[in-house]
Amino acid sequence: MTTAGVPGKAAKGCEHPPGCHTGELPVHASATVGARFWLLIEHSGPWASHLEDCDLPEEIHTLIKRATSLGIRPQLIRRPGRRTPGGDGIHVMVADSTAAEPWLAEGVVDDPDDLDLEALRAGVVPKSCILVSEPVFLVCTHAKRNACCARIGLPLARSLADVWPDRVWETSHVGGDRYAANLVCLPHGLYYGSMSQAAALAAVDAYRSGEVILDRFRGRAGIPEPLQAAEHFVRAHTGELSVGGVAAESSRSEGAATEAIVRGSGTRFRVVVEPMTLPTPCGTACADTITTYRLVTLDRLTPVRYATPALT
Template identity: 35%
Template sequence: MSTRRNPLAGIAMSGPDDEEKWKESVCSTLTGEQLAGTARGGNVILALEHPRGWGRDILDGEALGAELSQQIKKFIKSHRAQLQFIRQPGRAGQHHEADDLRPLLYISWSAGVGDPAQPVLERMRVDGPESLLELDLSQPGNTPGAERVEHPVLLVCTHGRRDLCCAVWGRPLASDLSEKWPRDYVWETSHTKGHRFAPATMLLPGNYSYGRNAVNSASEILEYAQRGELWLQGNRGRGVWDGPGQVAELAAGRMLHDAGKTVPLAGLQISALESQPGDKRRATREVQDGATGRRWLVELESRPSVMAKGSCGDKPKRVSSWVVLDVQEVLESGR
């Protein structure tokens, strides 16, 4: 069982008032920015157990050394992959398990293989970070030792060296969730993008990002996923789609929810349609329910939104959000 860790652990405090000063730079409670459309993109996610020493950015050379970091950067870029460091919540997560010192690796095929409705999650032990370079990421099952994981995994960003608010809000959430779920369901993770929505979480294997979730709603994410359903509250979108696609999927999902229908997990597929040529502020996405064949056309527009900080302590800048203008269900003739 994990034990709670000080959310400010590892943050330099030089005076008696410093613990209060973090509030001046923490930005997760200072924005009214729209959540939908802000998920970090990625078709394949590698989540490697690395308990300590994440640095500010996990591939900046501090954690793995400059040479290996550069090799891994090239490898994951060539496979359109994304790397996360993970560890167990609380102080227990600062050390590997005594029975096997080899780190765990999750391979999340979030876009599926030929079918985005069928994401796949695999898990294996590796000798170390250098083992990432030996992975066969052409399709699931190609890497010896990788076995299927049949339950969802929730990653909670706690990367305080990157953004302070992730430690302040993420560590308590991860600790509380670890008391309610088996140890391999919930992990602390490195930067997932979206610190300003802390606590920020990522659901595997579908690659859905969430923000501003309390422990009860974060548990609902896992409970719904266990049943093959999508939890909408705090949902920022599915990272296999672009920004307009993420917003369009959630808009169609809310229509299903409001009609009393089940919103399928990874079951709504997105196609980009040509909008007004040359107008990058407008977009049209078709959303299709793979199980029922129902389709919706979603018209969107990119609009200036609130002032937000790119990182804790940065000066705020104006951000843009994709806003739904119209959603129309496409009815087949005779229906």
């Protein structure tokens, strides 16, 4: 077997049987917990299975190492369908998904020292970057990591780029190969999985309007999975779809169950969720099982009478 679009080295992946990557299995509460701050680095590839093994300029390896050491999520990105070298310098984008108002900035640096990643980690726009108002959409196409990401992600990235050519990028592994094709919306770090072209177009349109679509919505990165689940169930219960309209305020765990207080639609809810495991139709290729969360209880508490900071 050869990786889609990359001859030679075989990659992990499934044969895409019926029910696999189609949205029939639940994807909620599966966004990458550790992705709170982002560093996107343009590099046309090819990409090895893991970033540290990629044949990259030393400057890019240095940026990746620094970002990782600071808890910043590094991603390689490239324009869909293009494998041409970039221009002078290193094109980067940085994002803070944890801020009260998440932000995205971009710039070109000649040297790793020109990019102040400590500032990013502190929630400050690095001096070498400029804030941008338009969102960015990442589609995982990391063939060497998982063949499904290339087979399903590549055509999806290209179709989205036909509509938004300047805002869509192919990207390296974002977490959750079993949910390919994966779409990430920045700066908020919203994850979608098992995406079809129609579902992706709808998700992008919704995000550009400040909303989420619950169908195939994996959750918001940087938030513990049980709280992603609690927010999901409050959205489903209230119909609140605005990006900032639902937020977990506090939580506690007892055994496997998690109890969270979640604000949504002007009301607080007490939500209890617990994990559950489901088999996948993919066998052992992408994953034998997936872990998701089921709703135990959801109780309405009191109206929200004052602003409370969202849990990030």
